[in-house]
Amino acid sequence: MDDEEMRRLLEQSGYDADLGMRMAEDAQRVAAGELSETKFYGRYHEELLAEFGQDDREFNELRDDLDGEVVTEADDPDGLADRLASLADTEGLSRRELMAKGGAAAMALGVLAGSGGSATSVGGDSGGDDDDRTRWGMVINLNNCDGCLACMVACDQEHNLSRGSNWMYVFTYEDDYQEDDQNFLVRTCQHCTDSPCTKVCPVGARHTRDEDGLVLTDYDICIGCRYCEVSCPYGVNYFQWGEPDVPESEINDEHQIDSRGRWVGSRPPEGVMGKCTFCVDRQDGQMGEEKIGTTACEEACSMDAIHFGDMNDPESPPNQHLSAYFDDNENDRSEWENRSEHTVSSFKLLEERGTDPNVTFVGNEPSQHARQVEGPVTYESVGLVDNRKEVLDNGAMASAGGDDA
Amino acid sequence: MSVDTSGVDRETLLRPIHTRTSRYTIAVAAALVAIGVWLFFYYQQLEHGLIVTNLADWGSGGGVPWGLYIGAFIWWVGIAHGGIILSAAVRLLGMDTYQPVARIAELLTIAALSCAGLFILIHVGRPDRLVTSVLPAWPTRVQWSPLMWDVTVITAYFVLTGVYLLLTIRYDLHRLRAQLPDRLEPVYAALTVGYSEREDQVIERMVWWIAFAIIIMAPLLLHGGVIPWLFALLPSMAGWHGGVQGPSFLSIALTSAVSGIIIVAAAFRYAYGWEELIPDAVFRGLAKWLGFFSLLFVWLQLQQVITGIFAAPTTLQHATEVKIATPLYWVAIGLVILAMVYAFATALKPSLFSLPALVGLSIGVLVGTLVEKVLFVVEGLMHAHFDLYSGVPGAYTPSAVELSALVGAIGIVALFFLTVSKVIPVVELHAIEGDHGSSVDATTATAETSNTGGER
Numbered sequence A: 001m002d003d004e005e006m007r008r009l010l011e012q013s014g015y016d017a018d019l020g021m022r023m024a025e026d027a028q029r030v031a032a033g034e035l036s037e038t039k040f041y042g043r044y045h046e047e048l049l050a051e052f053g054q055d056d057r058e059f060n061e062l063r064d065d066l067d068g069e070v071v072t073e074a075d076d077p078d079g080l081a082d083r084l085a086s087l088a089d090t091e092g093l094s095r096r097e098l099m100a101k102g103g104a105a106a107m108a109l110g111v112l113a114g115s116g117g118s119a120t121s122v123g124g125d126s127g128g129d130d131d132d133r134t135r136w137g138m139v140i141n142l143n144n145c146d147g148c149l150a151c152m153v154a155c156d157q158e159h160n161l162s163r164g165s166n167w168m169y170v171f172t173y174e175d176d177y178q179e180d181d182q183n184f185l186v187r188t189c190q191h192c193t194d195s196p197c198t199k200v201c202p203v204g205a206r207h208t209r210d211e212d213g214l215v216l217t218d219y220d221i222c223i224g225c226r227y228c229e230v231s232c233p234y235g236v237n238y239f240q241w242g243e244p245d246v247p248e249s250e251i252n253d254e255h256q257i258d259s260r261g262r263w264v265g266s267r268p269p270e271g272v273m274g275k276c277t278f279c280v281d282r283q284d285g286q287m288g289e290e291k292i293g294t295t296a297c298e299e300a301c302s303m304d305a306i307h308f309g310d311m312n313d314p315e316s317p318p319n320q321h322l323s324a325y326f327d328d329n330e331n332d333r334s335e336w337e338n339r340s341e342h343t344v345s346s347f348k349l350l351e352e353r354g355t356d357p358n359v360t361f362v363g364n365e366p367s368q369h370a371r372q373v374e375g376p377v378t379y380e381s382v383g384l385v386d387n388r389k390e391v392l393d394n395g396a397m398a399s400a401g402g403d404d405a
Numbered sequence B: 001m002s003v004d005t006s007g008v009d010r011e012t013l014l015r016p017i018h019t020r021t022s023r024y025t026i027a028v029a030a031a032l033v034a035i036g037v038w039l040f041f042y043y044q045q046l047e048h049g050l051i052v053t054n055l056a057d058w059g060s061g062g063g064v065p066w067g068l069y070i071g072a073f074i075w076w077v078g079i080a081h082g083g084i085i086l087s088a089a090v091r092l093l094g095m096d097t098y099q100p101v102a103r104i105a106e107l108l109t110i111a112a113l114s115c116a117g118l119f120i121l122i123h124v125g126r127p128d129r130l131v132t133s134v135l136p137a138w139p140t141r142v143q144w145s146p147l148m149w150d151v152t153v154i155t156a157y158f159v160l161t162g163v164y165l166l167l168t169i170r171y172d173l174h175r176l177r178a179q180l181p182d183r184l185e186p187v188y189a190a191l192t193v194g195y196s197e198r199e200d201q202v203i204e205r206m207v208w209w210i211a212f213a214i215i216i217m218a219p220l221l222l223h224g225g226v227i228p229w230l231f232a233l234l235p236s237m238a239g240w241h242g243g244v245q246g247p248s249f250l251s252i253a254l255t256s257a258v259s260g261i262i263i264v265a266a267a268f269r270y271a272y273g274w275e276e277l278i279p280d281a282v283f284r285g286l287a288k289w290l291g292f293f294s295l296l297f298v299w300l301q302l303q304q305v306i307t308g309i310f311a312a313p314t315t316l317q318h319a320t321e322v323k324i325a326t327p328l329y330w331v332a333i334g335l336v337i338l339a340m341v342y343a344f345a346t347a348l349k350p351s352l353f354s355l356p357a358l359v360g361l362s363i364g365v366l367v368g369t370l371v372e373k374v375l376f377v378v379e380g381l382m383h384a385h386f387d388l389y390s391g392v393p394g395a396y397t398p399s400a401v402e403l404s405a406l407v408g409a410i411g412i413v414a415l416f417f418l419t420v421s422k423v424i425p426v427v428e429l430h431a432i433e434g435d436h437g438s439s440v441d442a443t444t445a446t447a448e449t450s451n452t453g454g455e456r
């Protein structure tokens, strides 16, 4: 198959043929190792959004298959490979011919040809379920964490948080049921799929962003009722009780306004609710393409504890970390074959609350009897405030004093 | 079982409108001072934000994000149930004994609902957005957010009660017009616009249906529904969960409501020498209701304590243990039990009855229900399922700013009654002239009053 024919096929698909051609070329470069997958992703994320509305699921499938096909050549019965095969059949092309053009390039074709019910629509699943969308999440390996609090500091600085507003919070705890004296729990917002906070918000300010599952607060709409905070089982919300420590004038719009034009990023203004955004500014490419799929806390962690990425993508950093970690800790099943495959404990926090969190932890879950204790690095020593009430009480007193004076 | 108030003349009924005493002036001044105190503090909140309250974030923050404001909000909605109880009794069950205090109860509903709204206004961080954010969101959020359900049901309750009051007031104003002060003529003209005596029978039926709607809606949907659901549906806090919250909230509401009516009615009787218009029998009856509702209140508390400590899940057990270890909780329960015991004692031995004692105990009940509500909110938030934080349970004592709002709200209710009583009769004309409740006598009553009216 030459370029001509490829273009013809693309044009038949009813979608942007130029885009397809460019993607095909870049996909080849990815396959050849000249272009990183993340870069590739960043480059086409926006355009695919524009082309297919807000649904970029096909694109993820592309990413999956990129690795699946080109790297491992594994057969994926329901995936793109299958579709390509049937596409090749309809068009009278041999599967080998298609692949010859560079498997990845053919994938790009497949993506475009397979999207929406176009004339050349191929067989197989149209992939309408949520699993095909991006769903940002984390795998946090608590066994790696050493309690240095670098993630807390990074988050605090990147998002201009007010004192005590710890969007990222690292617990050090003692637990009668665990051997170590010091255990850690690294807590962000869990960006729950079934989040109570979005359900209870009277004005829809707290919402889940359709395209990637981020749970965000629209600072322009929030009335500051704090119902989301009350309903969240994890205690991750931090209200802006008084004037923020960092004034509006010092924060760029890129940090604050997301790809939809809504004010959801950086610290909230006075009277409005804030919490971890999974660094929405980064995910929208507003801090540079290379920052897509990363977070400030992840970047700051030198212990490789935090892994951020698309939980629906088996090849994303969090999922890869999880499987690699599992593989490294294989159970010896030579004698007892019914033993579990690996010896690693993993959990989601308060899963029984029915929130369907998007953060998975590797390590032990704190028991009912766990107690928070002072960690190896204190919050104060890195310039953070633990108990925010102290700051607020001082603030209240200062305001009252100011008025009296 | 009707109380005989037929000897009372119209002049007695209109006494608040026709008199001006220095006591009245002092009362108005006191109410204004109370409101002024609150405004002084509230101005600080407007200027600096909610940081001037003692609220803070739960979790690592070491605080409680909802406090006195939300507790007081529920409390006022509870007091607003007085209107329902009385209109149920008078309109639907024909218990004419309570006719003299029916309008006072309905006015109390309006005032208390306004205060409830006020507490939501001062609770939120961005009161300026209440209209711009809530109205556009209503169509899409009303099926989801319990807070939106509350706003909706309370608004409906407010409107229905307002219409109900207006319809019954028109009847009275028309017949009493000649005895009412001329300087308020424009107000009366506006209130009675388009009135003709022919509408009475239609109105009578309408009023019955509105009363019926309110009685179904308010207890079952409002205080036995959307208000407790604000808490009972959440997955976060151990002490809030469960179906018992509905009946429990309702019992507290009804207890507060009867106390509220007793206090306001007694105040009017005292101020205007209305011993004949609002005789002891009315208060004796109300005392029995207070006793009965208090019993329900205490019984439903017992349900929660027993299920919470016997073999409850750890987090609920912990929350319940803390609750029963809180002295203030027992003060609240004690105040309610005291009123209950007194009410039942006077029922058995009528000579024990004394109005000042009943009023005192009613004030005690209102203190008790307010304490219980604030504790429910605050202690509920202190015992999250997830309590690994050293900042959980958080600490909270209401600040001066928050407490001042309570003073201001009571001032507003007082000022409301002081003002309204100068404009319209706070006791229905039917209480002294004929039967409003059962339609049997409606025509006679109309004829009678028309005759009297004709003597002008």
Ligand code: SF4
Pocket (backbone or CB within 6 Å): A188, A189, A190, A191, A192, A195, A196, A197, A198, A215, A231, A232, A233, A234, A235, A236, A237, A275, A355
């Ligand atoms: S962790 Fe809390 S704030 Fe975050 S999505 Fe879940 S419920 Fe909402």
Ligand code: SF4
Pocket (backbone or CB within 6 Å): A200, A201, A202, A203, A204, A205, A206, A217, A221, A222, A223, A224, A225, A226, A227, A228, A229, A272, A273
């Ligand atoms: S505080 Fe803001 S985001 Fe949270 S529930 Fe209220 S309006 Fe919604």
Ligand code: SF4
Pocket (backbone or CB within 6 Å): A154, A155, A156, A158, A159, A167, A168, A188, A189, A275, A276, A277, A278, A279, A295, A296, A297, A298
């Ligand atoms: S993901 Fe971003 S916002 Fe969330 S804790 Fe990490 S740095 Fe903070």
